Amino acid sequence: MNEIFMALLAGSIVGFIFALLRLPIPAPPVLSGIMGIIGIFLGYKAFALLLPLITK
Numbered sequence: 491m492n493e494i495f496m497a498l499l500a501g502s503i504v505g506f507i508f509a510l511l512r513l514p515i516p517a518p519p520v521l522s523g524i525m526g527i528i529g530i531f532l533g534y535k536a537f538a539l540l541l542p543l544i545t546k
Contacts, residue, residue, distance in 0.1 A: 501517075508516055518524050 504516065508514070518527065
């Protein structure tokens with residue numbers, strides 16, 4: 491849980507600094523982009539779980 495909180499805090503600080511400097515947001519601004527990132531993560535994890543089954 492601490493890792494999640496620290497990631498949220500770091501992301502909030504970076505987002506604040508980008509807004510302060512009037513730079514574009516360094517993340518997808520819409521839900522579909524965020525879901526794409528989650529999909530990439532889940533695909534990576536699924537491969538790691540299925541790799542032992544595939545290489546038998």
